Amino acid sequence: MTAMETESTEQMMSTGAPSQLIQSMHRDYIHQVKFDVYGRRIATCSGDRFVRVWELQETGEWMLTSSWQAHKSSVTSLDWAHPEFGSILATCGSDNHAKIWEEQNHTTAATTTTPGSNSRWVVRASLTEARRGVTCVEFAPRYWGLKLAVGSSDGCVRIYEAIDIMNLTQWPLAATLQSFAEGSNKGCTSLSWSTGRFEAPTLVAGGSHLVLYRYAKNSTGTQAWYPLLKLPSPDKGDVLSVAWAPNVGRRFHYIASAEDSQLRIYKLSRELVPPTSNSGGAVPTVLSTQTIPTHAWQVQWNVTGTVLASSGDGGKVQLWKTNGSNEFELVSEVHGDQEGNSLPAQMDF
Template sequence: MGELIRLEAGVEHTSWNSSRTKMAAGMSDGSVHIYEPLKGTNSDYSCSNRWKAHEVAVAKLVWAPSEYGDVIACCSKDGTMSIWEEIEDAEKRDVWQLCARFADTKAPVLDLQFANCASGLKLVAAGADAHLRVYEATDVLELKHWQLQAEFANAADVREKLERVSCTDASVCWRPATDPIQQQVFVVGFQTDSPQHSIAKVWEFGEAHQRWHLVAELSSPEHDYGRINHVSWAPNIGRPYELIAVSSSNSLSIWSMDIPSGPGQRPAVKLLGYFTDHQPGEVVQAEWDMSGMTLASAGADGVVRLWQSNLKGRWEEKSRVVGS
């Protein structure tokens, strides 16, 4: 297997666009680098653009849905967020311009994700204070204007809301779009030593009351899930239920969540698989393929494992890739 991209030193986070034709890298000096194939090739990638996005390290960055053009949101370790858009300047060169900068967060942003909803373009940010903030573009043709749609604690009850929590990392994943009018739903997990806040939670926007409410918690009393590193929502092609994977410090868990038949109903949640195969290392990340039928998990043990459901509905390891 040949080398695809050679990155410069100081990379903090990377993200591919939806078509896998461009990759963005957030750097420790606060800059963003864009990598894409050289003209006339499909595999020789080089840095085509770079700019200073923040004064300190870029912690994470993410691409907007492709229908909005080449748009990136990134969060910095100084607690600020910014949105950038690729445009063509007067000399026909591709340049990246600043669309918006958010400095109203009360705690450093640990993760952020775009969602493409029927009502427009939204961005959810998970903060180190275990709060979620949802921003919405007021005009999708002019991404300079954003408004804070909602801010709420990632808490199931009043006791959790009153608890002071400090989080070191977070992971957010929206439910992949299957139709233009589906409900806005996302799953989030925080990395914290607080047991109650270490549970992955599913939030849904209720159109009737115009607010976000908790619809599910991915937890079962018979297992210890440790600190959450990553959450991933599977694409759904015809299944009557959803699949969500949770990667944590000591396990990989796979959950099913029924789709409610009517508004106001809470979905039924079931644990389909709990795996500790990556121990003694952590499960760093897990991602679904485009069909939502195969899950790849990467562990600190240097192994990537591929998981599939057998004919009896049990999830099992099908193959693995061991690092050299």
């Protein structure tokens, strides 16, 4: 969830206890907070150009272990790679760059970071193809290899892949997808990969609308990325955040999008059906769409895709879950300015 806190404010981060408040130590707005796969490390990025990494100690306390200047301007997004590839972070910023960082255990790593920073992280690659600020990065699920999707304000989604995971300095550009008009308000604002392991690699990009892409054979029989489906534009403004629900045995997909004054949840079929016209390939069916009037800037699913969290400008996180009618309803709220927050005992994750 995006947090809008400064150095003097405290942030709530969940541990085994109901909540824990820690000082962010950032000097500007925090743009993103990301847990690693195991939930024992947190990375934060901010408008102060810094990235900070926190680790959960045996005492249950979060300790700051690394802090470094990652970009020459605001750091807008970051993501952890799966640990089977090593300890790797991707970051991006309004300086038009996305960067690949690797954690080192040796003190010699300090020679490649910003002087005065406290970090074991070294930059391995800078991805500079974006023509405007880079807004979002997300690694693909591990079973599709070490791939990274990068969205930028120029309206493009770019797919990079580390062909040799032992050489993180080489990230060839595999595809450039002009998803939104370059003159659009914000370009590409968010990305999310499908986790369907037995389906072709698929992702959704958010901006002036939502568009799904799939990597599969095209009409010439070669593998390529192609637009799979375009979903309707928000009633006003752009999509601010999009999240593809993890699929654990369901026969359909959920995609949630935050659209400022509303939260929208799409239910899509896993099977592709032939198009109604002669143009284009098979597409998924939109089974249902639910629109919830609430302020939503960020959305994220839990690991089983059964609970959706959304956050807006009210300093609270709302948790949504399906009821007996398969409609999402509000089941809990967590307020960031109250220490005693906890989830209800009947909450099933």
